[in-house]
Amino acid sequence: MVISVSAFVSGATPYTNHLTPPPVLVADAPRQVWCWDITDLPGPGRQRFKLFTMLDLYSRCVVGHRVEHHESRELAAEFIHACLASEGVSPRVIHADNGPAMRASTTRDLLTRLHITASYSRPRVSNDNPYVESLFKTTKYDRRFPERFGSLDHARAWAEEFFTDYNTRHHHEGLAGHTPERVHDGSWPTHHEHWRTLKNAYAQRHPHRHHRTPVTHEPPDTVWINPPHQLSQTA
Template sequence: MREAVDTFRRDIGVKPSCEALGLGRATYYRTKASPGVEKESSLGAPNPPPRALGPEERRQVLDLMHSERFMDQAPREIYATLLDEGHYLCSVRTMYRILEQESEVRERRNQLRHPVYEKPELLATAANQVWSWDITRLLGPVKWTYYYLYVILDIFSRYVVGWMLTRQESAALAQHLIEATCHKQAIQPNQLTIHADRGSSMTSKPVAFLLADLGVTKTHSRPHTSNDNPFSEAQFKTLKYRPDFPERFGSIEEARAFCQSFFSWYNQEHYHTGIGLLTPHVVHYGLAEKVIEARRNVLGEVYRLHPERFVNGPPQVNPLPKGVWINRPPSE
């Protein structure tokens, strides 16, 4: 084969000659470097390693492992049994290698296969299109006592459309809150998507049946992925980082009074950076353009009186986002 390449290389070169003969150039150069040794094995099928078992020996090992005596034993047990009887066929690793080549090695335990959860991608371009809801615990008066705060949030306006504080977490209570909030906001069939994590109340059948009856689409976060429900998580952080948020509540009445005051402040007075420094109430009820125009007039008047103070031109009002995403796709 090397001599044929030597013959044609003068006319067409080494690379075309090797390609025409089906010979690798590295093989040609390697055999050419040792002219006294013709490595015929590299030109055809590779020779098996000298320490490898022959075909008959491999068949003997495989038949032995398939025998009724050893068919339910592991290769290590087979190896030890044969040694005690004065026989040696091959190593334990070789037994496993033979079984693997016959596709007979796999996990024997009935292990749980986790399904692949699809990443939720939700877009809201107006209020009452996508709601996010979650439950957090508030510490009670003594250790191991909690109150459960249910909160439903509109992700476009950040407006808390519904909340409830109870002594226990229950699918029936969640069903009642969602139904009452949908009626209060006059939600029509096929108008709304409600997103939540995979808590027991969120994935319960009563809630699923209610949403189906109301014509509301439900979506869920992936397991252990808090970023799939960012707006509810951020709202809970705002709640618990308030200066007057207590370490513990003395009673459920005290906790409800605090939440009543907080959510009134949050909806009516809290200027939210994610919605152009507007309050959730202004955005949710369609007053944003009016407020933005008033702010634009104020800044325009200031620029008219003192243009030298604005080196980059007239100051601009923070705009209201055109859309709010949960997990924006890379193409958007």
């Protein structure tokens, strides 16, 4: 199930800072909702490269990325096409911030032609695209992140290595310790059962340390942007 609400949640008080309604999105499986954004990477001197990143809301898997000298509506369209081709399927919703490349008529027309709903953050609201923002923070706080990239090729090579590692080896706290790739391709239950078996066996061997059967948490059933209960509490 995917929800993209273009009006205030029933009973919620309109926000005082904006008249724009909050995006309300939920995914209960991979490839339903994607989120994307563009951030700066420091290059030589005063140069700033542009990192395009597309994230699957449910699995947190990075389904596409590219680094360019600049951002443009043409590059945005190419990026979206590349992500769709890589996954071989179209999500129902693609969510983004309000940058020029995201709001460009060519981008919106492209999504309309592909029968994909375009969703946008509220103006000047930083937490309407929280999962991509969190990913960018993880990227830039990584110990391998250089003070500056020496060239565009350097930035592209680094991003390729980092996101491959992130998808395949990063044990994500929000996914109960599973990697984004395992949740995205549906293989996580096999690993989960292995973990559960090991934890239970360890507890049986050391009963003085475990007074009850250990719990092996699973990834969440649904992932939200602006869940209704949160909006009603903060409105």
